Amino acid sequence: MGFPGLLSSAFGQAVVAGKKSNQKKTNQKKTSGTGTRPKSAKVENPPAFVPWERRSFWVVALEEIRRNPRVWHRADRLYTRATAAQIASDLRSVFRRGAEHVRVKGVLDGEAWDARWELSPDGPDNQYAIWVMYLGRPD
Numbered sequence: 001m002g003f004p005g006l007l008s009s010a011f012g013q014a015v016v017a018g019k020k021s022n023q024k025k026t027n028q029k030k031t032s033g034t035g036t037r038p039k040s041a042k043v044e045n046p047p048a049f050v051p052w053e054r055r056s057f058w059v060v061a062l063e064e065i066r067r068n069p070r071v072w073h074r075a076d077r078l079y080t081r082a083t084a085a086q087i088a089s090d091l092r093s094v095f096r097r098g099a100e101h102v103r104v105k106g107v108l109d110g111e112a113w114d115a116r117w118e119l120s121p122d123g124p125d126n127q128y129a130i131w132v133m134y135l136g137r138p139d
Contacts, residue, residue, distance in 0.1 A: 059106035
C-alpha cells in the first residue's frame with residue numbers, strides 16, 4: 001500500500017527509502033505558557049433543562065440487547081480472561097441471584113440472560129469478547 005519508494009515512519013511522516021530527511025523536527029519544541037488554551041475554566045452551572053444521567057456501557061448495551069431477544073450479541077469491548085468470565089457468569093446468574101447481587105449494571109430482577117466468553121476473533125492477544133443473549137422474563 002502506498003507509493004513505491006516511500007516508507008511510513010513511526011511518526012506518520014513519509015520518508016524516501018534510502019534517504020534521510022533534513023527537515024527540523026518542530027513537534028518536539030517545548031513551549032511553556034505560550035499556547036492558545038485558556039488558563040482557567042469558566043464557572044457556570046450546566047443547563048437546568050437537561051437532566052444528567054450517568055449511563056455505564058452495560059446499561060446501554062443491555063437495553064439494546066433487550067430490543068432483540070433470543071439473538072446473540074457481541075459486546076463492543078474486550079476484557080481480560082478473568083473479567084470476561086466473571087461478567088458472563090454474573091449475567092447468567094441474574095435470574096437465580098437477583099440484580100442487587102450482580103456486579104453488572106443494567107440488569108433487572110427476574111431477567112434471564114445467557115452469556116459466553118471466548119478469545120476475541122479480531123482483537124489483540126489475550127483479550128476476550130463476551131456474547132450475550134436476552135432470554136426474557138417469565139410472566
